[in-house]
Structures are given as structure tokens and as C-alpha cells.
Amino acid sequence: MRLTLAFACAAAFAVTTPATAEEGMWTFDGVPTDAIRKAYGWAPDQQWLDRTQASAVRLTGGCSASFVSSEGLILTNHHCVISCLQNLSTADSDLVAGGFNPADRARERQCPGQQAEVVTSITDATADIQGAIGALTGAALVKARDARIAELESAGCTDRAKTRCQVVTLFGGGQYKLYQYRKYSDVRIAWAPEFQAAFFGGDPDNFNFPRYAMDAAFLRAYEDGKPVATPVHLKWNPRAPQAGEITFVVGNPGSTQRLLTETQREFQRSERLPLTLILQSEYRGRLLTKMQESPDKMREGGDELFGYENSFKANSGQFRALNDPAFTAKMAADEAALRERVRGDAAIGDPWTEIDQAVAARRNGYLDSVFLQGGPASYSTLAGYALTLVRAGAERGKPNSERLPGFTDSALPLTEKRLTDPVPTYQWMEQLGVEFWASKAREYLGTDNADIRALLGKESPEALAARLVSGTRLADPAYREQLWDGGAAAIAASDDPMIRFFVALDPRARAIKADFDRNYDAPVTAAQARLAKARFAAYGDKLYPDATFTLRLSYGQVKGWDERGKPVAPTTVMGGTYDRATGQAPYQLAKGFVDAESRIDKATVYDFVTTNDIIGGNSGSPVIARDGSVIGAAFDGNIHSLGGNFGYDGTLNRTVVVSTAAVQQALETIWPAPALVAELAGKRGRR
């Protein structure tokens, strides 16, 4: 798939029933070593797990990664660094198309907005937060919970320059855990192949296998201007994977929804997924047609387009899964069994019916929340800045425990970094985005809707977009910093049209969130806490929580699958690229592949598949062998894995990985980087 975490996830839910073999995204304090040993005759010990956890990196852009040298070198996917490459590119120097291979370490370049984080501790906070919630309901429940979370996060990480704390809600409120991270906010790009090699086959091959993609790149973490020392890291192991060998994927799956109730799944199937797919399709059509106007636009829009196409395909797969009776029947049966089991249990009550009512409320407010909660911020970087600034102006004056998530003490540093890091924006894309938002908001809410009348007045979507985008100064990082530093007073005094637009929208957006908190979040949190109890009672600790973009371990093996009766081999070789190439996009050969054809060992394993259970956010995750060494970077799932949002099917779901063997070929032969080769081999890199 390109397993980037595409969208911020909503609440997290627990799984209904015990995991089947190889199913599960396990937290590091709950790895099922017995089950692993039973399946493979061996399981990792605590030392193995500790080393791996200390080597695993979360990238705040929505990806996973790992340290692979003692000098802060990070392995991840190319598609996890593409927005960095795009931000650093100019008309004269296209780092996406041409790749990035600096002559020495001094030329490694900082990625705007990127931060690397390593888990240093996990503490249980369940009793603490459930105590703060007590018997509260509605808005008071949400307020008390969020306030206590803000306090715990603030108290847990006082050194905000180097640490970050996050309370993670597991099992929908059945557990709360405080994660502490060591953070590195200076992350630089160290090496990237040509786009055409990284994303060979483009959207058509995305989520498919066999595959021929060099979807790998290297970053490096810096601090005080110097590479970070990382004595604990994964050993680089450029060997071919063996069919049947055990593999671990360690990374940050973003969000799964394996325990929606039937009603919640029906909401996904009938409302959220179709609307999302339809909006994404039109935006995709607008964007790619606009890009065709010039080579500059083609370059500038690339990352945005690929992101939409990827997310569209992932959502399509989810939609297909929920429309597959065979797939959904099992989930329905699981729910019925659990309901039967707890019938009449007063401590559990009837959480399903409570959730039904919450979903009904959500249906009523859904279009408002889609179009008005963030306004055009989903489609425009500049609008996103305005949203953050207007919110920050109001929130930062409040006590920590009363602020919106994203503006608490623990969250502010990353929010500020993302706001103020210099990133190029493009007028045409910004205009396209705001115009699209305005035209769809009017289409779905209606011309006579009071909010639309208030926001658009007599302006057309086109005129509104032109006025906001051409009039705003938010493209200038200095101006953003000035408004951030100036706080509420600066916002009030600003005549920037984008700021004024969000000032006008803000009360309505807050009211929509308040409705959501009261009518959906609160009752679902309360109901899910009891559902979790029911599940723990029924299935013990053989449960893993839904994904929450926090560190998880999945085990599996190198293995193909049967596609409609035909076996799909688990590996491809680099020579296969030449057979698949057509000379036309997206199947042209990268220049490096053309030039190096005679020198490339065509029998080298290129990409491979494993049975690991993964999802968006796992992109860049190291694929680790039994001996703790890294043999690949997960970058995709096969088409069947898309249903993995709702459930795992080990006969079909596969993780797609680029092998370290292929990356080694790339570093040695195609886009030579001898210093990196030496560093990966454990020799000291050259400064």
C-alpha cells in the first residue's frame, strides 16, 4: 500500500476474539511469546525485545523506521521521505526525480516538519484515568479524561526539548498507557534513490505483488548539529530472505478498526467510506489534470497526488472488504457470540445499544464535521496554518488541562515545529484545495445552509479561494512565527484573510466538536470500556489492542499465497524490473537501472512478502530476522491486506517488503554511496 499513516485516527478499539495464528499488532509489554514459540519453536527473549524497541523509530510524518548504524542512520521507505525531498526541490534541482546522494555527511539536508521518536518507557495509567472519569458522562467525561491526560503527559516529560509523552488509549478506554519518547527534531535526508525506481509501477502496481520497487531511503538523526550516537541499533543484514523463515515487523501501525460494532461498521460502509472515496476521486481528477499543465506543476503536485491515490486505494480496499459477505459474516458472528455471553450481566449492560445511539447521533452531524470541523485545512497547507494559529491563540492562554488536544504542553513543541518549519507552498495547489473544499461544502451542505451562507456570503467557491490564497501572508514562515508568538492579540489584530476566515469558522467548529464529544465520544468511551471488560473476561489476555500509531510487534513468515488458485511466489528479483518495463509511465526504467544494467546482479531478491499483520503507519518498519538483524523495510501490503483494517486473514493478507539485499545493490552499484555501505557494515562512517 505504501503504508503511510494517511489520516489521523479516531478512537481506538479492541479486538473481539483471540488472535488467530500470526494475527495481531502486539504492544511491547504484551508480546505473545508462548504463541510464537508454539508456532515457530522459538520466541524472542526480553533482551531481544529491549534492543529492538530501542532501535525502533517513529517518524512523526506518519511512518516507521529503525536505527541501522551507531551514528544515527535511519532506514525507512522512500515514500516516507518524498515530501521532504519535494520540499527541498526546486525547478533546477528535483530531488524526487533524481534522488539524493550527497557526496559527504555535511551535505545531508534537514527535512522540514520531521521528527524521530524512540520509546523509552511504557507505564500503565488505567486506574489513574478511569478514576478521574469516575461516573461522569457526556461532555464532562471527555473534559475530565482529556484534562487528566494532559496533566500526566506534562508531568511525565518535563524536558520538552528532548522528550515527549503521550497517553495512549487502548481497548477503547479499557486501558490507558503513558508512553515516553526520546525525540530528535533535527532529521536529515541521507540518501534516496530515483523516484522512478522507488515507485516503479506507480499507482497501478500499488498494493499489488509481484513488485519491483526500491522503496527505501536513509535519514539521519542529529542533535546540536551532530549525528546522534545510537550504539543500540539493528544490525544491517543484506542477505536474501528464506521462504518460511520467521519475520518480525516492528513499527507503528496507525489505526485499525477491528472491533467496531456492527452499527459502527455499517456507518463506515454506508457513510464514511463512500463519501471519502467520492471526494478523493474528484480531488484526484482535479489535481492530476492541473498538474498536466506544466512540468513544474507536475513536480510540485507529485507528493500530494501520490498520497491521495494511495489513500484512495486503501479506502477502496476497506470498502470492498465491508461489502464482502464472507468477510463480514465472521465479524457479525463474533459480535453475536459475545452479546450472548454477557446477556444479563449487569456490570456490562448493553454497550451495543448505547453505541447504536451514538452512531445515530454521529450520522446526523457527520457532514457538518467533515466540512466545517477543519474547513479547507484538509486541502490547503496555508489553511492548515491558519487553523492552527487561530486555535493556538485561544488555547495557549488556558491552563494546560483545559486545552484542546494538540495544544497541551506535551503536544505544543511538535505543533510549533510543524507550523514554523519552512516548507514551500504553491499558489495553484492552495487555490485548488480551498476551491475544492468550498465547492464540495456548498454541494453537500447546500447553498441555503446557514454555515455556508455565513462563510461564503455572495462569493463563489472560486472567488473565495482566490481572495484567501492570494491575500494571505501565511506562506512566509516569519509571519507564521510572528502570529504564533503574538498569541491571541496578534490573531485578533491580523487582517490576513485566511486568519479572518478561520476566526469566523472557529466557534462553529468548536460547537461541532462539542457535539461530537457529548453525543459520540463520551458514550462510546463509556460503552467500550465495558465492552473491553466483557472481552477480557471472555478471552483473557490473548487480545491485542487496535492500532494507535504506537510501537507494535507482529510476527509472521516469508510466504507467498494462492491468488484464485494460482500460487504467487514470495520473492521477486531485480532483473524482473527490466521485463516489466514498458518505456512509458509508470513503467519506465529509472536512469540508474538503465546505466547500471550490466553491473546489477539480476538474481538479487528485490521485494518479498510475509504473513505479518500490518497497516498504514507501518511504512518503513524494519523486517527483522530471528537473530535480530534487519533484512528489509516493509512498504506495502497486497490488495487483500486492505481489509486488515477490520480483520486479518492469514491465507491472503501479505506485507510487502524491499529487501536489504536490493538496497545493498543500490548503494553499491546503482547510486553508489560507499560511505553508507561502510557505515552499514559497522565501519565508522566518514564525517
Add this chain to the structure above:
Amino acid sequence: MRLTLAFACAAAFAVTTPATAEEGMWTFDGVPTDAIRKAYGWAPDQQWLDRTQASAVRLTGGCSASFVSSEGLILTNHHCVISCLQNLSTADSDLVAGGFNPADRARERQCPGQQAEVVTSITDATADIQGAIGALTGAALVKARDARIAELESAGCTDRAKTRCQVVTLFGGGQYKLYQYRKYSDVRIAWAPEFQAAFFGGDPDNFNFPRYAMDAAFLRAYEDGKPVATPVHLKWNPRAPQAGEITFVVGNPGSTQRLLTETQREFQRSERLPLTLILQSEYRGRLLTKMQESPDKMREGGDELFGYENSFKANSGQFRALNDPAFTAKMAADEAALRERVRGDAAIGDPWTEIDQAVAARRNGYLDSVFLQGGPASYSTLAGYALTLVRAGAERGKPNSERLPGFTDSALPLTEKRLTDPVPTYQWMEQLGVEFWASKAREYLGTDNADIRALLGKESPEALAARLVSGTRLADPAYREQLWDGGAAAIAASDDPMIRFFVALDPRARAIKADFDRNYDAPVTAAQARLAKARFAAYGDKLYPDATFTLRLSYGQVKGWDERGKPVAPTTVMGGTYDRATGQAPYQLAKGFVDAESRIDKATVYDFVTTNDIIGGNSGSPVIARDGSVIGAAFDGNIHSLGGNFGYDGTLNRTVVVSTAAVQQALETIWPAPALVAELAGKRGRR
């Protein structure tokens, strides 16, 4: 909605249960006069019905209309003539934007591809065709049925210059009727308002009410270069509608699906509608972005864009309806009741299960049929020509009874007219269409699909589109005529790349149709014939057949509705346009409205709503008062009416009509046409 028949309809189905009050699209040989009399104390007599039938016009472009003078003058909607106006426009003379108001009748201009048809007789052919089918199944059933239909049509209308015969399948095969039409293949545009008045409010207001749209136009039927004499016609009655007065809508509803079985509806909800919406959205985004490149493209793409937006909105409404549990519960209950009623009846058997199996087969073949049955013809006029020519080359050499529908003796004249009438095409739109088709076909079927490999070879979608569109000569009507006349030999000899592409596709497309015939059409036809029997037995003759783009009568009344507790008045007035205008698209005033503001009687009723049961294809239908006079032209439904494809809800569904009173104002005051005013008043028009 803009009630154009957007897409050719598939099979037709009967309704399950007796019609509720005002529900129903009744054939002229089955008008429920007792029910009408019961509801309104009066019902039309045979003379009334005969006059109305003789005045009712079907436009082969997918609309309805009526004769409103003795000299062949036809009232319809503006949106039914927009493609004619577009075809006749040039960069210097934009008849869409500026409207069309010829100084005299000699300047009325022929609409390419348009044909007007009036029903002259309806004959029952049920026994005949069911006899031909006998006990056949599978492909043999379809072949026998279609052969007998071709024979009956051919024998029924020997004068193919002036008549056309069509066998209509009603109740899914429960009835067959032979319709004879008098046809007029020279139809000219006589008057059209400015686009901005006709479609004021554009897509945002489409399917909504209150409404301010002059969606009316006049055509005139010609024969031998002279206007056709139409002594029988509807009396023009430019008075305001009265709340509560009875209204008849007489026209050609295109297609309803009120008796899909549960399984068929689920196929619509989970497969057909979402895929259609997603494809339409992306195409819409591509097209409108391309149009923004220049005023020429804006003009050239207009009709196509509006067609897509309209169809998208109609499909959205259907999708919403099928996801509304309250809406679908009734249909499920009806099916369950009928199943219960016929349980154990050997003559009925279990048609539902037979249909389930047919739907399963259709699911398997669905993507193939969407992308390969007609190839790029759905998105490209030139591709459509190639498809017709390649098919015609093969079919015309066969005996009449063995040809594909569309190429039988009775169908050939219109097929030829549509192929050879000169219509402008635009390279950029053609390329856009073929490129879109190729890129989506590859996306959905997969790069490694055998058909995709065969059709695309190593070409990208962009390269394929460029080669086909820039290389084809099919934009030249003379070349099309030459290939038509030359038949199979000319097709075989042609090196036109578009022709060659369809020659390559044709065997696969035929195989897909054969699969569909065998695995879906045949079993569903057989099952539906027994379902119809079950329904006739249960509910007698109080049933109306699903819509089939043939003449129907619907009765109702002028009446508003309650929208979430607030009453919506049934009428708007012309002055309301000025209040709603914003100065920006799509809410700018038409020039005529600006210039004539002081002279327009602002209290004139503009648009109004009625409870008539209508659907796409009804666009342009006369709205007829008790005395047989015409008081408006139906052009839309409200948003609730979109569920009307599956069922009618009289409390909410409304037909939207432009009043003859408003059209009279337009003809007198805004875009003066004194000759038409005189003609409509029954005075002889000036030659």
C-alpha cells in the same frame, strides 16, 4: 434533477405491491381511472387520453415533450436542447450562453441526431414472444426472444422513413407490447433562453426547491423541409398553477427499479452505484479542471459536464436511498410477504434464489462489462462512432432476426442518423475521455490482466489516447458515412487507429455480452416472468410496470411538502431570482433578466412542485391541467425524488416544473418572440 434519461436502461421490472395514492407511471392502456376518480372526484375519459397521447412527444435524445401548436411546435426543457445548442455554437456565436431566438421561422436550425416520436398504437405481443421463448433457457432464450422481437418490429413498421416500431418488455418479461411511433427526424430549435436563466443556480440548486429556472425551450418538427401539421396538440395555458389542483405528467420516464429483489438491490448498493459515483467524480474533476484552461474549453465542455454532474447527483440520491434503513425496510417486507404468499406454489417456484445466482454471476463479470463491453465509447464520441461502425459492419450482413439490438431493421435508421449527423467534436475532450477510460480500466482490471495487456500493449493510457484520437478520421461525417456504406469490407480495410482498436476489442466485448445473456439476462427473464405471475395473482391489475422510456401518465397535484418540519411552499415567483442572485456563478443574473427587470411582472409564478411520480426521461414532459391544457414543463425532481428509482414516497417526492406563465413572460418580455406568442395563442404563425 434535470430529468434527462442519462443512461440506457437495462431490463425492466415490475413493482411488487399495489401503487399507493398518486404513485405510479401508468401505461396509456392501463390508466387507473377509478383510483383517480376516487382521489379527485374526476378522471380523464378516453377522448382526453387519446388527445394527450397524440400530443405527447418522445425525443430520442432522452427527453419528453409535447406539441403545443398546430404547426409542429414542441415544448420541452432547455436542458433537453442544450446539446443541440452546443453543437450549433461556434467561438463567435455561443447559443448556449446567449440563447437562441431566430427572427423568423426560416432561421430555425436543425438539431443533429435528434428525432421526435409520437405513439400511434400499442399492441399486446405477450403470447407471441412467450411462445417463441417456450421452455428455452440460457443463451437460447435470449436469442429466441430477441429474434422474435426483431421480426415483430420489422413487420410492424414497413415504412421506415416515417414510422418506428419497438417491442417493450414490461414486468420483466411478464408482458411484451409492440409500440408503433410516427417519427420526425428533422427537428429544429425554435427558441431557447440564455443558459444562465435556464440553469440559474446550476449544480448546487439542481434537485432542490425553491427554484428559479427558465428550463424551457421550443423545438419544431419538420418534414420535407416544412413544419409538420399537428392539428392535435395541447392547448397552451399560461396561467398560474393553483395549490391542490390535479396535474398530469405525460412523458417517458426512462428507467425505474422498483422491483429489484433484495439481492439485486444489494448489488446496486455495494457495486454498481459506488463504482459509478467514484468514476463519475474523478471524471468530473478532470473535465472541469481542463475546462478552466480557456473560455473555448469552458463552452465546449459545458454540456458534458452538466450531464455528468446531473447523473452523479441522481446516482447519489439512489445510493442514499438504498442506505436508508427506513426506506429499504418496506421493500424488504414487501418481498418477504410475497415470498410467503407463493411458498410451495410449483408454478412460481423460487425465482428469488434463481435471481440470487444470476446476481452472483453478474458480480463476477461486472468489472469486465463496465470497462470492456463498450471500451472508451462511454467517454468519447469518436470511440462511440468506432464501436457502432465495427458492430454494424458485422451485424448488417446477418439476417434481421440474428442481429444485436440496435442493428435490427427497426433500429438501424436511428443508429445511422446518430452516426452520420454532423456534430462537432473536440480533440481535448476526446483525448480526456479515452485517457480516462484507459487509466481506469487498467486501475480496476490490473496491469497484468490479459485484456489490458492486449489492448494497451506497452502503451500508457496517455499514449494510447493520443495515438487513437490524433490518428482517427472519424470526426469527419463523410468518413463515417463511407465506412457505414462500405460495411464489413470497409472496416476490414480501414487503417484508422480507432477502428482498429475496436476491431481488436470486439470479440472480447461480444463474449462478455454472451456471458451476461447466458448467466444473468436469461435466468432473470425467466424468473421475473414467474415473479410477475405471482404479483398479478396477488395484486391484480393495480400494478404498473417499471419505467421503460415509453409513454406513461402520472397523476398528482400542486403541493409543497414539509422539509424537516418546515413547510416548503409549492411555488416561486420570478422576482425571487433577483433576491437569490449573487453576481457570481452559478448565481449571476442572465442578461435578459438584468435588462428587463423593470418590465418583468415579478409576481408571476416561476417554478412549482407537484406530487407526480416521475424519473429521468420525464424531462420536458407537459404538466397538464384537468381541462387538457398545458400549464408547465417538468424539468426536475426534489432531492427526495431521487429515491424514486426504487420507490415512491408521496409525502416527500416532488416533481419540479417551470410554469407556462413564466415562459409566457420570457417570450413577451425578456427574449421577445412575438411570432411564437401568437402561435401559442392559436393564431397562425408567420412563415
